Amino acid sequence: MAVYTEVSDDDLAAFVAAYDIGDVVSFKGIAEGVENSNYLLATTKARFILTLYEKRVDKGDLPFFLGLMEHLAERGITCPLPVKARDGEALRTLCGRPAAVVTFLDGVSVKKPTPAHCAELGRALGQLHAAGEGFSIRRPNALSVSGWRPLADAAKGRSDVVQSGLDAEIAAELDVLERAFAKLDLPAGVIHADLFPNNVLFLGDRLSGLIDFYFACDDAYAYDVAVCLNSWCFEPDQSFNVTKGRALLEAYHAARPLSDAEIDALPTLARGSAIRFLLTRLVDWLDTPAGALVKKLDPLEYFRKLRFHQQAGSAADYGWRG
Amino acid sequence: MAVYTEVSDDDLAAFVAAYDIGDVVSFKGIAEGVENSNYLLATTKARFILTLYEKRVDKGDLPFFLGLMEHLAERGITCPLPVKARDGEALRTLCGRPAAVVTFLDGVSVKKPTPAHCAELGRALGQLHAAGEGFSIRRPNALSVSGWRPLADAAKGRSDVVQSGLDAEIAAELDVLERAFAKLDLPAGVIHADLFPNNVLFLGDRLSGLIDFYFACDDAYAYDVAVCLNSWCFEPDQSFNVTKGRALLEAYHAARPLSDAEIDALPTLARGSAIRFLLTRLVDWLDTPAGALVKKLDPLEYFRKLRFHQQAGSAADYGWRG
Structure with missing residues (x-):
């Protein structure tokens, strides 16, 4: 703002x-x-x-x-x-x-997406990924796995004011994710990378626009799906709504079929996406002076989401029925 | 904002x-x-x-x-x-x-009003005052002469960081103005009280809207004219542009004739209006924490305008030809 x-x-x-x-x-x-x-x-x-x-x-x-x-x-x-x-x-x-x-695009962002909204979003995301093919300019994702450790370092020694022991939790998670991401070899191309509900416009239940492409970059398509699972399918109490997850994944799959490797990687990608937003929010939280009119987003929302993903055994935990 | x-x-x-x-x-x-x-x-x-x-x-x-x-x-x-x-x-x-x-009103605020804009503004202000007659609710002007001393007290002892000697200058000016305002007996009614260029919309040279009525109140009509002389007719170097002043005053007079008493009071009212904005800006300046995203308006702009009005002998100094 x-x-x-x-x-x-x-x-x-x-x-x-x-x-x-x-x-x-x-x-x-x-x-x-x-x-x-x-x-x-x-x-x-x-x-x-x-x-x-x-x-x-x-x-x-x-x-x-x-x-x-x-x-x-x-x-x-x-x-x-x-x-x-x-x-x-x-x-x-x-x-x-x-x-x-x-x-200018008409439409209004939804605060509490329904399964119908999640299906619209999944379809639009699949279409976005398919449409991005052939775009000639490259932009690596600076906020993917290689960018997380520097963010963690920026917060190190200060994050205990947000939650006791957070430094150690982040360090341990990064050890796991750096190894897991190194093994991934997934279809990649242009992703939006920040397709939160506030960047999607609806007229009623119909998606009318995707906006704010200023985090767009090249990365695994399924990572973008994981960003959306994180930002669209959790309830305000931080429980994961599998009906919304399923709606999102199935609509995406219909627009751009997910490979087995992408489906298998979803829990890892969701963890990665959760730590990415945890870290950027944490650094913003620590660096924004009290009283500034910028709205600070809660880093712990993404810590709680990360906890969910750490327990997820497979894409089935997100509603995927294969 | x-x-x-x-x-x-x-x-x-x-x-x-x-x-x-x-x-x-x-x-x-x-x-x-x-x-x-x-x-x-x-x-x-x-x-x-x-x-x-x-x-x-x-x-x-x-x-x-x-x-x-x-x-x-x-x-x-x-x-x-x-x-x-x-x-x-x-x-x-x-x-x-x-x-x-x-x-919603179409139009764009002008940053550097021309004499043509000032004439449009003067005409609209006269029409506004005439149209306000018959409105039944009363709202005293809390930021008129009786409200200035409390503002000065709120800044007292702190305003030297803005300009050395400012406290004493303000106190002396208030002594003069409180006496001068007590002698005024001018036609009064609903005034806008904050009709700065950012609250007036134009499409080209044509005035298309007056907005932000949240300082509107009951006070002398000519005080509203003085607010506009202050906010529309000074150049960026704080010189007063009599062509703009004349355009404003003559267009106002054509829409709502100014009495001799109102014309005679203009220098006093302009001083009063200048001290009002000097004081509210000064208090905001002193009370707004550094780093806040609120735009702080320069109180000294109105100190320099006040200096001009202190030298003004009559309405002729604002371009009035009578």
Whole structure:
């Protein structure tokens, strides 16, 4: 939630004049995305999201993100489509920052997904993975297994304020996961990597859009499935809802069939995904000053999810019936 | 800039169902207003602003604010119109907070108003004052002369970090203003009291909306004019632009004629308005913790404006030609 850069009406008018998108009729900073400044821009032609990329985003990654959204949208995925200016460029500059205009998607995020929502999400995720094939730019997942130890080191010695003994638990889990991930050899390609409910829009029970591709990268497709099992299928009391898991997995499988190796790897991938969000939330928790208006996400939510995955024997524990 | 209360899709759907405004198609928290949570709500019928009133707003004032907007909108002022639910009530409850839906207004705030913008603003302010007549609810201006001394006391002993000697300057100015204001007897009624450029929307050079009525109150009409002289007619280097002042005053006068007493009082009212914003900004500046994401407004901007008004001999110094 943030607008870091204020855009004056004059700067906006000059920026929009480079596009063939009509004249500005409304411009509101929106509380969306923690990394960038986002505005809802309405013109005489349509509504758009205008994003100014702030410091935390690596400029070198922007051609990947914008190119990926264009690649996916052209293949029928309902994601924001970067709009090109008259000169053919989608990546431009505004107020000294890289900036882009993308199409606006209707829909509302669901706070408590139903099994029907999970099925829609699974189908859309399978379609996303299939549609990503052929995209030419590569971006390794900096928050996959090799990135977890440095995050753990950043929190080391401080995480006991969150929960006693957490350092040791994390270290032990990383020992297990580093070995387990080294043995995996799974189909890989473009993944969203952050497809939480707040990044998926619905109109009623129908999925209307996938947004926020700024963690997208190359990694195992099934890892993306595991991220979604973690973020869509647990109840508020941290129990796992197998009906939702099954709905997600079966709908995904119908859109992009899961291999036996991917199915076997689900518990490991779910553990990996849980530690990834545990670690990033933990570091944010420890590094965010008290009183800052940024919403801090509870790292222990993912510690409890990790506990579930550590006990999972196979994909059946997520509802998979094979 | 703020969204303090997160509204879930379920809570939103239940809330919207009480209205005859169609189904939700989009819902975005917007970075507008520092006191409340504001959402841009698009439905199958139209766009609206949904506001949840947070702690800093006195619930007892809400019938005044909502009633005033309805009163003004019915008289042709382009301000947000509170939308009544099917039960006839505009003030409802959402997530345990008072909440209201108002119509959305197109337009963009101008950062550097031109004389043409100032004329539009002056005309709209005169129309606003005329349209407010007959509104039955009263709300005294808590930030008028009797409210300044308590603000000064809240900053006393701390304001030297902002500028050396500021405490003494403020105390001396309040001595002058308290005497001068006691002698004023000016036409009074409903004023906006915070009609800065960010609360006025334009489509090109045409004024398209007045927003944010949450400082509106009863006070001298000409005090509202003085607030606008302060916020619209100074250049970034703090010089006063008499062309803009003249445009504002003449357009106002054409919409609601200024009496001789009002014109004579302008320098005093401008000083009062300058000290009001100096004081509230100063207290916010001193009370806001470093690192908080709230944008702190410079109190010294209004100290420099106050200096100009202290030298002003008459309304002619603001461009008035009588």
